[in-house]
Amino acid sequence: MIKDVYACNADTCPIANDAPFRRARKTGEIGGPGGGCRSAELANSSLASREQAISGWIEPPHVNLPGRALPIDRGPVHRVTMALLSDSLFNPTEEHQMLRQMVADFAVREVDPQAAEHDEKGVLNVELFRRVGELGLLGITIPEEHGGAGMDALAAVIVHHELSKYDPGFCLAYLAHSMLFVNNFYHCANEDQRGRYLPKVLSGEWVAGMGMTEPGAGTDVLGMTTTAVRNGDHYVLNGTKTYITNGCEGFCFLVYAKVEGQVTAFIVDRECPGFSTSNHIDKLGMRGSTMSELIFEDCKVPVANLLGAEGSGVTHMMRNLEIERLTLAAMSVGIAERCVEIMVRYGQDRKAFRTPINRFGQIQRYIGEGYAQTQAAKCLVYNVARDIGPNIRNRVGSDAAKLFAAPVGKQVADYAMQVMGGAGYCREFPVERLWRDAKLLEIGGGTIEAHQKNLTKDLTRALGQSAS
Amino acid sequence: MKILVTVKRIPDPDESLKFAGGGLDTSSSKWVPNAFDEYAVETALRLAEVAGKRDRLAEVIVMSICPAKQRQHVTQFLAMGADRGVVVDADDSELDTIAVSKAIAAVAKSEGVDLTIVGKLSQDNEGNQVAQRVAGLLNVPQAGFAATVKWDKNAGTLDVGREVDDGVEHKLVPLPAVVSVDLRVVLPTSIKNGVTADSHKYQEGPRLASLRGITMAKRKKVKVLKLSDIGVSSAGSEQVVAVAPPPARPSGQIVGSVEELHEKLAKEAKVL
Numbered sequence: 001m002i003k004d005v006y007a008c009n010a011d012t013c014p015i016a017n018d019a020p021f022r023r024a025r026k027t028g029e030i031g032g033p034g035g036g037c038r039s040a041e042l043a044n045s046s047l048a049s050r051e052q053a054i055s056g057w058i059e060p061p062h063v064n065l066p067g068r069a070l071p072i073d074r075g076p077v078h079r080v081t082m083a084l085l086s087d088s089l090f091n092p093t094e095e096h097q098m099l100r101q102m103v104a105d106f107a108v109r110e111v112d113p114q115a116a117e118h119d120e121k122g123v124l125n126v127e128l129f130r131r132v133g134e135l136g137l138l139g140i141t142i143p144e145e146h147g148g149a150g151m152d153a154l155a156a157v158i159v160h161h162e163l164s165k166y167d168p169g170f171c172l173a174y175l176a177h178s179m180l181f182v183n184n185f186y187h188c189a190n191e192d193q194r195g196r197y198l199p200k201v202l203s204g205e206w207v208a209g210m211g212m213t214e215p216g217a218g219t220d221v222l223g224m225t226t227t228a229v230r231n232g233d234h235y236v237l238n239g240t241k242t243y244i245t246n247g248c249e250g251f252c253f254l255v256y257a258k259v260e261g262q263v264t265a266f267i268v269d270r271e272c273p274g275f276s277t278s279n280h281i282d283k284l285g286m287r288g289s290t291m292s293e294l295i296f297e298d299c300k301v302p303v304a305n306l307l308g309a310e311g312s313g314v315t316h317m318m319r320n321l322e323i324e325r326l327t328l329a330a331m332s333v334g335i336a337e338r339c340v341e342i343m344v345r346y347g348q349d350r351k352a353f354r355t356p357i358n359r360f361g362q363i364q365r366y367i368g369e370g371y372a373q374t375q376a377a378k379c380l381v382y383n384v385a386r387d388i389g390p391n392i393r394n395r396v397g398s399d400a401a402k403l404f405a406a407p408v409g410k411q412v413a414d415y416a417m418q419v420m421g422g423a424g425y426c427r428e429f430p431v432e433r434l435w436r437d438a439k440l441l442e443i444g445g446g447t448i449e450a451h452q453k454n455l456t457k458d459l460t461r462a463l464g465q466s467a468s
Numbered sequence: 469m470k471i472l473v474t475v476k477r478i479p480d481p482d483e484s485l486k487f488a489g490g491g492l493d494t495s496s497s498k499w500v501p502n503a504f505d506e507y508a509v510e511t512a513l514r515l516a517e518v519a520g521k522r523d524r525l526a527e528v529i530v531m532s533i534c535p536a537k538q539r540q541h542v543t544q545f546l547a548m549g550a551d552r553g554v555v556v557d558a559d560d561s562e563l564d565t566i567a568v569s570k571a572i573a574a575v576a577k578s579e580g581v582d583l584t585i586v587g588k589l590s591q592d593n594e595g596n597q598v599a600q601r602v603a604g605l606l607n608v609p610q611a612g613f614a615a616t617v618k619w620d621k622n623a624g625t626l627d628v629g630r631e632v633d634d635g636v637e638h639k640l641v642p643l644p645a646v647v648s649v650d651l652r653v654v655l656p657t658s659i660k661n662g663v664t665a666d667s668h669k670y671q672e673g674p675r676l677a678s679l680r681g682i683t684m685a686k687r688k689k690v691k692v693l694k695l696s697d698i699g700v701s702s703a704g705s706e707q708v709v710a711v712a713p714p715p716a717r718p719s720g721q722i723v724g725s726v727e728e729l730h731e732k733l734a735k736e737a738k739v740l
Contacts, residue, residue, distance in 0.1 A: 094543060095685075098547055098682045102677050102678075106676050134678070136678045136680045149680065
């Protein structure tokens with residue numbers, strides 16, 4: 001059946017083996033020794049395929065096993081030993097290991113099957129977003145006493161890494177909510193504000209985001225023109241924020257505006273009069289999340305929604321940009337790692353001139369360099385993650401991680417597409433989507449040019465000769 | 469009510485096997501929980517909980533026989549929602565089925581459990597003996613290969629549905645009892661505990677641990693016992709002589725005609 005649809009050998013084609021094709025193939029085509037599945041319900045069930053794999057009716061699928069090592073990692077013993085040692089970098093504690101396993105399982109079971117559909121429609125899967133809340137992932141960095149999980153930046157990296165293997169667009173909505181809003185909000189909010197907003201944003205009932213970029217202020221963020229003027233028990237905001245992830249579905253936003261020229265943070269929600277959002281801004285990739293403008297027209301924001309003190313916005317912004325950049329870098333690692341998996345399998349199974357294409361040096365270059373770049377980015381990101389936290393400033397680390405990792409996702413996705421040729425360019429397969437998604441990481445959360453600027457400034461301050 | 473669920477760690481069945489010294493070489497294996505034990509824990513949790521509420525109708529204890537320091541799988545099941553753990557500190561690869569069954573029966577007895585749930589088999593050696601032996605040792609009823617379980621609290625019975633070749637067989641077993649579970653027990657409506665609405669649909673498959681479960685897991689109580697504490701000897705009655713890979717499959721032949729095929733089947737393969 002699948003052979004007709006995908007015009008490939010379903011037993012060997014890495015893409016036909018890829019979920020969700022894998023499921024259709026295994027349940028539809030292959031039965032077990034006991035006559036196969038007993039009912040239509042089971043024939044359509046992923047459990048049926050799992051049973052086949054378990055009881056050895058067919059060869060277990062060799063792709064995308066949640067949390068499993070890449071087949072290329074399953075080589076000789078010395079390789080495995082190396083993986084075990086480096087595991088202390090990627091999974092420093094048993095909790096991190098269990099978190100990775102849980103997110104990887106979740107990504108394969110629930111995120112992957114919906115990714116292509118929501119990419120095509122360009123909408124956020126709000127129902128799945130609430131499911132992320134049920135699993136407790138929306139407050140990953142928030143202390144337990146406030147309803148979060150109390151985990152560190154490295155745990156946040158694990159979640160972004162694993163989700164982005166299957167749906168970077170959905171992961172971006174997760175990032176905008178849990179890093180840009182929740183993590184930032186928690187650290188600058190008072191107890192009253194935490195009590196009013198945290199329960200509903202941690203459950204996912206309210207989708208949230210953050211408003212920083214303006215039509216006239218991007219990398220030069222401090223040139224923002226949105227203003228806030230105090231008037232009795234409220235502030236009056238005027239201005240526009242643009243390219244705001246979760247703008248369409250979001251209920252509340254952390255917004256930066258200038259009070260007498262000083263950048264100040266506020267929470268603005270849908271109940272503030274004068275606040276509105278534009279239509280969805282359509283985009284190339286990351287289409288599993290939405291983007292819109294936030295528009296403030298004499299918008300009345302209660303004084304109780306001022307975050308921290310007037311003029312303290314830059315501090316909040318700079319502190320939070322670090323974990324934002326780190327997790328964006330982790331998304332790039334996820335994209336790259338998935339693309340390596342895909343091209344390795346494709347290179348093994350696809351034949352040209354009667355030879356598997358991985359015998360050709362041209363293909364080997366893509367696979368070899370793609371893997372090496374991915375590993376380099378992964379090691380850098382996880383190493384920097386150890387030194388990011390609410391009480392540590394590490395702009396050099398987070399800028400370096402994103403500056404290096406962002407182009408790797410794009411490059412390795414491009415390699416995978418080149419290895420796959422026409423198949424890689426087609427919408428049937430995930431590589432073209434990952435390729436489109438990857439580009440954002442060179443732009444969002446700081447362009448690579450912004451990272452170069454920051455690094456030069458910070459490194460000159462740290463290492464340069466002091467002016468005499 | 470107390471439910472004991474047995475869980476085992478096994479070498480990742482998706483990894484290729486390595487052989488050394490007349491046996492399997494698991495020195496570099498990744499260890500994972502046995503899938504059927506995941507189904508067993510899911511069964512116990514569905515029986516114990518009231519969907520959507522915090523109330524619990526039973527305590528779920530996970531038990532494993534493994535080296536005490538290699539009990540990550542037990543932690544994983546605690547993260548999934550089990551209440552506490554019992555670890556029998558022993559090298560399970562040295563124990564045969566009867567020693568394992570005796571250890572389980574001893575723990576079931578000392579904990580005073582009402583129900584023991586086990587996976588129908590472990591994916592490594594596919595023995596499928598533990599449930600039956602434990603029921604025998606405890607002298608309680610057993611129901612194997614459960615596809616559905618319905619708990620009647622007032623009567624103190626379980627109605628266990630088993631998919632057999634010609635349909636679904638139902639066994640009504642009084643508690644205490646031993647149940648082994650098959651794959652279909654984790655379909656959305658396979659378990660009914662009489663309190664959660666019968667129409668409630670669980671997500672298919674064993675549940676994912678929540679992040680809260682993961683952070684709480686290490687704080688849950690795990691009792692570590694030695695075999696000698698529960699009066700079980702590791703000396704068994706079975707012995708593994710050797711484990712070897714099956715012979716490699718010979719390459720196929722392309723025959724030129726039906727006649728040639730017929731001749732080869734008759735003379736070479738001798739199947740005609």
